[in-house]
Structure formats: C-alpha cells, structure tokens
Amino acid sequence: MMIVEPTSDSDFRRYYDLRWRILRAPWDQPRGSERDDQDADATHLMVVDDSDTLGVGRLHIKPESSACIRYMAVDEQYRGSGIGSLILAELENRAVAQGVKRIILNARETAVGFYEKHGYRALGPAPTLFGCIAHVEMSKTP
Numbered sequence: 001m002m003i004v005e006p007t008s009d010s011d012f013r014r015y016y017d018l019r020w021r022i023l024r025a026p027w028d029q030p031r032g033s034e035r036d037d038q039d040a041d042a043t044h045l046m047v048v049d050d051s052d053t054l055g056v057g058r059l060h061i062k063p064e065s066s067a068c069i070r071y072m073a074v075d076e077q078y079r080g081s082g083i084g085s086l087i088l089a090e091l092e093n094r095a096v097a098q099g100v101k102r103i104i105l106n107a108r109e110t111a112v113g114f115y116e117k118h119g120y121r122a123l124g125p126a127p128t129l130f131g132c133i134a135h136v137e138m139s140k141t142p
C-alpha cells in the first residue's frame with residue numbers, strides 16, 4: 001500500500017472513479033459530477049495497493065495563506081484502518097509546506113467526528129448537497 005499523486009491518465013481515471021463511487025453514485029449523480037474547476041490546479045493524493053484504489057483526497061490552495069480540503073473518500077471495505085488519516089495528514093503536510101496558515105473544509109455531518117479527531121473545529125452549518133447531505137464548515141490551523 002502506498003500514497004501517491006496521480007500522474008498518468010490511468011491514475012486519474014482510478015482517482016476520479018473512487019471519488020464518484022463514494023461521493024456521487026449513491027445519490028444518483030452522473031459521472032463528471034465528481035469534478036470541479038479547481039481540480040486543474042489542486043494537489044491530488046490517492047492510496048493504492050496494486051490495482052486497487054483505497055482512498056483519495058484533494059488540497060486546493062486559496063489566496064491569503066488558506067487552503068481547502070475536499071473530496072476525501074475511502075473505499076468502504078478499507079475504512080477504519082487509518083487510510084483517511086494518512087491522506088488527510090499528507091494533504092496537511094503539503095499545505096504547510098506551501099505556507100498555508102488555515103485549512104477550511106465542508107464536512108458531511110457523518111464525517112464530522114473524523115475531522116474532529118484530527119483537530120478540526122466546527123464553525124457552523126455549510127450548504128446542503130443534493131438537497132439532503134447536511135454539511136458543517138470546519139477549520140484547523142495546522
């Protein structure tokens with residue numbers, strides 16, 4: 001098992017496929033809905049084991065030394081074994097290396113506990129996704 005940045009077309013296919021399967025498909029969202037305009041200049045990480053993609057996450061640097069973490073997703077069968085923590089820690093390392101002073105994210109309500117374990121604090125409600133997934137805005141000074 002290792003954590004890598006996707007580089008080839010086939011890496012990116014695997015990367016976006018996991019994003020879509022975990023974060024979009026269960027809500028009947030089409031392929032393509034798992035991407036956004038910030039993907040082009042973001043840092044992407046994925047944990048892989050041979051041909052399996054176990055987890056993914058993205059860091060996007062914003063102006064004024066802040067950054068946003070988004071699209072954290074771990075394949076259901078590998079959850080609870082530290083893969084999400086590994087991705088989050090490495091994204092935070094990348095942020096700090098680029099001078100980031102504050103990380104902000106919108107957590108699904110069901111994932112708030114995960115981020116709290118990693119030092120994020122809730123700021124308040126964030127927009128609901130697909131009319132049903134409640135989110136909480138959270139931040140951390142890494």
Ligand SMILES: CC(C)(COP(=O)(O)OP(=O)(O)OC[C@H]1O[C@@H](n2cnc3c(N)ncnc32)[C@H](O)[C@@H]1OP(=O)(O)O)[C@@H](O)C(=O)NCCC(=O)NCCS
Nearest residue numbers: 072073074079080081082083084085107108110111113114
């Ligand atoms: C949230 C998610 C990325 C966590 O990844 P993971 O690999 O299962 O997390 P880890 O194994 O690194 O867990 C680290 C700690 O957080 C806890 N944790 C993990 N998911 C949690 C959750 N949803 N709620 C509360 N605590 C959680 C674990 O129990 C563990 O605690 P411990 O250190 O006391 O044992 C993963 O559950 C996931 O993909 N969920 C579905 C998609 C999603 O909601 N993504 C986030 C969108 S904002």
